[in-house]
Amino acid sequence: xxxxxxxxxxxRILIYIRLLGLPVSREISVEALxxxxxxMQNAAEDVFGYVMQRLxxxxxxxxxxIPRPMPPVNRGSIGYGGSR
Numbered sequence: 414x415x416x417x418x419x420x421x422x423x424x425r426i427l428i429y430i431r432l433l434g435l436p437v438s439r440e441i442s443v444e445a446l447x448x449x450x451x452x453m454q455n456a457a458e459d460v461f462g463y464v465m466q467r468l469x470x471x472x473x474x475x476x477x478x479i480p481r482p483m484p485p486v487n488r489g490s491i492g493y494g495g496s497r
Contacts, residue, residue, distance in 0.1 A: 418460045423449045426464060432477055444471055 416424070427437055435441070443493055445494070448464055456463035472478040 418451050419453050422452060422460050422464045425461065426468065429465075429468070429473075430472065434473075435474070441472065 423445055426448065427442065430441060430445070431437055448467060449460075451461040451467075452460045
């Protein structure tokens with residue numbers, strides 16, 4: 414059986430919060446349910462966009478940690494030329 418939009422949106426919210434390292438408590442679950450309910454009432458077409466846009470307003474989320482895009486570039490030699 415396929416999930417409905419509201420089930421999918423709720424699971425996305427809870428997974429997103431869990432991946433940010435926040436504990437999914439009863440209060441957070443209830444607030445997530447309220448957000449999905451609001452999305453179903455106000456955004457018939459784009460439930461997921463509505464939910465993700467309002468998520469930072471409803472929950473105190475930690476700032477995103479953006480990793481460095483690559484390791485630092487260090488100059489080196491691969492042994493061409495040089496002393497014998």
